[in-house]
Amino acid sequence: MLKRGWVLRHFAVACLGLGGVCIASCLGCNAKKVKIQTVQEEAIPVPVTVAAVEVRDVQRRVSVVGSLRGFEQVTVTPKVEGRVVFAGFDVGDRIPPGTTLLELDDTDYQLSVDEAQQMLEQELSRLDLTEPPTSEFDIEQLPSVQSARLLWENAERQFERQKKLSEAKAGDQRSLEQAETDLKVADAALRQARINARTNLSAVKHRETMLSLALQKLSETKVIAPVLSTPVPPAGVSEFVVSQRMTSVGEMVRAFPSTPVYELIVDDVLKLHVMVPERYLSQVDLGMDVEVRVEAYPDEVFPGKVARISPVIDPQSRSFDVEAHVPNQEHRLRHGGFVKAEVVVGTADKAMTVPLECVTRFAGVVKVFRVRDDKAEEVEIAIGTQGSGWVEVTGGLDPNDIVVTSGQSKLANGTRVTIREPMTTAPKSESSPTQ
Numbered sequence: 001m002l003k004r005g006w007v008l009r010h011f012a013v014a015c016l017g018l019g020g021v022c023i024a025s026c027l028g029c030n031a032k033k034v035k036i037q038t039v040q041e042e043a044i045p046v047p048v049t050v051a052a053v054e055v056r057d058v059q060r061r062v063s064v065v066g067s068l069r070g071f072e073q074v075t076v077t078p079k080v081e082g083r084v085v086f087a088g089f090d091v092g093d094r095i096p097p098g099t100t101l102l103e104l105d106d107t108d109y110q111l112s113v114d115e116a117q118q119m120l121e122q123e124l125s126r127l128d129l130t131e132p133p134t135s136e137f138d139i140e141q142l143p144s145v146q147s148a149r150l151l152w153e154n155a156e157r158q159f160e161r162q163k164k165l166s167e168a169k170a171g172d173q174r175s176l177e178q179a180e181t182d183l184k185v186a187d188a189a190l191r192q193a194r195i196n197a198r199t200n201l202s203a204v205k206h207r208e209t210m211l212s213l214a215l216q217k218l219s220e221t222k223v224i225a226p227v228l229s230t231p232v233p234p235a236g237v238s239e240f241v242v243s244q245r246m247t248s249v250g251e252m253v254r255a256f257p258s259t260p261v262y263e264l265i266v267d268d269v270l271k272l273h274v275m276v277p278e279r280y281l282s283q284v285d286l287g288m289d290v291e292v293r294v295e296a297y298p299d300e301v302f303p304g305k306v307a308r309i310s311p312v313i314d315p316q317s318r319s320f321d322v323e324a325h326v327p328n329q330e331h332r333l334r335h336g337g338f339v340k341a342e343v344v345v346g347t348a349d350k351a352m353t354v355p356l357e358c359v360t361r362f363a364g365v366v367k368v369f370r371v372r373d374d375k376a377e378e379v380e381i382a383i384g385t386q387g388s389g390w391v392e393v394t395g396g397l398d399p400n401d402i403v404v405t406s407g408q409s410k411l412a413n414g415t416r417v418t419i420r421e422p423m424t425t426a427p428k429s430e431s432s433p434t435q
Contacts, residue, residue: 045418048407050371051355055399058353058385058392060346061291062284066274068326070265070335071232074240076101079220080109081255084247089262093242095225101262102223104253109218116214120207127200132208139197148186148193155179155186223261232269233325240264243335265335270326272304274341275319283345284309290324291342294333302326302333306343353390358403359383369404369411370397371419376404378413 082104089101124130128143139145162179165171225240232238244263253259272292276284290304304326313320322343326333358368359381366383369376384392397403404411411417 045374045416046376046407046410047420048369048371048376048404048411048417049421050402050419051358051405053397053399053401053403054353054390055350056353058348058351058387059344060283060348061342061385062276062280062345064274064276064322064341064343066272066339066341068270068272068333068335068337068339070243070267071238071269071271071325072228072230072264072266073243073335074226074264075260076223076225076262076264077258077260078102078104078223078253079255080104080217081253081259082106082108082221084249084251084253084261087245087247087249087261089242090245091242094239095242095264096239097225097227099225100222101225102247104221104223106218106221109214109221112214113211113218116207116211120204120211123200123204123207127197127204129204132204133201137201139194139201142193142197145190145193145197148190152183152186152190155183159183225264228266232266238266238268241267241331267328267331267333267335270328270333270335271307272324272326272339272341274322274324274343275314275317276322276343278313278318278320280343280345281313281320284322284343289344290326291344292324292326292333293340294337296337297332302328304341348385348392351384351392352394352397352399353387353392354397354403355405356386356389356391357405358408359391359393360408368393368397369408370401371404371417374416374418376411376413376415376417378411 084102085105086103087101089095089099095101120132124132127133140149159176159179159182162171162176166173166176228238241264242262243265245261246263247253247259247261253261272290284306286306286309288306290306292302292304293300294302304324306322307325308323310321324341324343354368360367360369365380367378367380370379371377379396381393381395381397384394386392404417407417
């Protein structure tokens with residue numbers, strides 16, 4: 001039994017050794033085949049299509065996104081309360097400044113005006129006037145003051161007469177003292193008449209103010225579209241469009257808390273606010289052109305101009321706000337719409353551009369392949385302005401270079417290439433509409 005086991009073990013070891021030799025032989029054969037196949041493939045040029053580097057004038061642009069806003073946005077709120085008796089406009093209506101938007105029931109306010117008018121007339125009657133006096137009015141003309149002044153003048157004459165009689169030893173001391181007392185009383189009465197006249201004049205002024213306040217509240221029962229203090233460029237005159245109506249006839253409008261009734265927008269010119277990265281701060285300036293695109297009109301560009309540049313940079317986003325004015329005379333653009341815009345920050349003469357399909361990206365490296373001496377040469381580049389089907393490149397390319405437009409996936413630095421004609425797309429047959 002021991003001898004038999006020893007023989008089996010040696011037989012197994014021999015089999016394993018023979019298997020390893022066979023596996024090594026097979027691997028060696030496969031490696032030779034792969035090497036031969038690789039050499040054969042490297043010897044075959046890769047077919048590619050190419051295009052020449054094109055030199056053109058390009059515009060430097062900063063691409064941004066933002067939302068459109070009305071040139072002015074006004075929320076109209078009545079200053080007085082009352083029940084709505086007229087609301088003449090609704091969403092989408094266009095109205096010029098100064099138009100009556102809404103009217104409140106003015107019965108109570110008209111009664112307040114009548115009351116204030118009667119109180120004013122009452123104060124005027126105390127001064128024997130029918131119209132409120134002007135600033136040049138002299139209180140000495142009032143009857144009460146004139147009467148007091150006449151009494152004072154008479155008392156003064158009586159005093160002077162008794163004084164002379166007393167000096168001539170023709171009058172008694174008692175009459176002189178009585179005349180002096182009468183003069184003092186008349187003087188005090190004159191001063192009091194003047195004080196009363198001034199008080200009555202102040203009361204008249206107060207009643208005039210109360211009447212003006214009542215008239216003002218009466219006028220505010222009509223809600224008017226505001227008149228803009230800032231002209232809207234370029235025409236300077238514009239109209240409002242109703243974006244929201246927030247009340248109806250019969251509804252009660254409160255003064256506190258205030259009840260908004262209309263929202264108005266000026267949309268002949270729209271404002272576009274966009275956040276521009278800080279690195280473009282030195283390139284963006286007032287008056288620069290802005291090209292605006294919206295999804296509703298994908299094939300159309302709406303022009304605008306940079307109108308304001310924020311003097312501060314947002315520390316969170318490291319960008320600054322730019323306001324552009326976009327003319328909208330045809331009212332096709334809408335307040336609140338999302339837009340994509342480009343700020344034209346400059347132009348470049350003789351910029352090198354290549355077809356967009358030439359550019360490849362891998363692991364953060366942007367490159368193209370150019371053809372020299374029937375071999376592909378890898379060139380790292382930087383991307384600039386992009387246009388329709390082309391892109392600006394800066395880096396190691398020369399104006400006379402030929403770059404690869406297709407077949408880059410099979411290329412490496414030094415790969416032999418053969419240039420073939422680009423494929424042409426067969427025209428599509430027109431299909432009839434589905435019935």
